[in-house]
Amino acid sequence: MTLLEVRDLHVDFQTRDGVVKAVNGVNYSVEAGETLAVLGESGSGKSVTAQAVMGILDMPPGRIPQGEILFHGEDMLTMSKEERRKIRGARIAMIFQDALSSLNPVLTVGYQLAEMFRVHQGLGRKEAKARSIELMERVKIPAAKARVNDY
Ligand SMILES: Nc1ncnc2c1ncn2[C@@H]1O[C@H](COP(=O)(O)OP(=O)(O)OP(=O)(O)O)[C@@H](O)[C@H]1O
Ligand SMILES: [Mg+2]
Known part of the structure; x- marks a missing residue:
């Protein structure tokens, strides 16, 4: 279909x-x-x-x-x-x-990615953060573990 x-x-x-x-x-x-x-x-x-x-x-x-x-x-x-x-x-x-107007500059990258997993899959904070890192690694963002804490 x-x-x-x-x-x-x-x-x-x-x-x-x-x-x-x-x-x-x-x-x-x-x-x-x-x-x-x-x-x-x-x-x-x-x-x-x-x-x-x-x-x-x-x-x-x-x-x-x-x-x-x-x-x-x-x-x-x-x-x-x-x-x-x-x-x-x-x-x-x-x-x-326009990423500058659609992402919130006072929330971390990890927070904004993890929100999706918390809302849609009911994951807890830690799990959601781990999933965010995993996805960033999948699209080859270097040092994803550190990048999630960036603003
Ligand atoms: N809230 C709104 N009130 C009035 N007009 C609007 C509103 N939002 C969009 N428009 C109008 O709708 C039309 C289509 O806009 P749209 O943003 O979809 O264009 P676009 O094809 O995405 O352009 P671009 O390539 O610049 O991104 C434009 O004339 C725009 O001014
Ligand atoms: Mg447009």
Whole structure:
């Protein structure tokens, strides 16, 4: 079954100057193991589309007046908040464009990585930290054991 299918997705924003139509009928599908690259000029709606898929659009001012986002065939737009929260971070994740504004500079690298394991897998502090180090080692970050304590 298709992993992710976006059908006729529309996103708009209510602003003081009127409605901004940020995404107008986007369609794509991604199979397991497949990589999809989306190209487009700045402001064309790539990030807003990704935010809609992740379920992290600010609503309001954002709105999804039309479309479906099927994950394993199930429309995430009609799921409960709780169901979506289980998928987000555990089965779908996003690497943000601007690390300086999406990571918190007063929390350690280890804390921010471990949060995912604590929230989604219920791991304790020590275990979650060990898993974070393991993942950093897997992507060949040098001296991962020391790096987790960095800010
Ligand atoms: N909260 C918001 N309120 C109003 N307009 C918004 C909001 N968020 C995004 N937009 C608008 O939606 C449009 C799409 O923006 P988006 O960030 O998705 O572009 P992008 O393709 O990711 O661009 P870039 O390549 O620069 O990252 C832009 O016109 C942007 O100004
Ligand atoms: Mg963007």
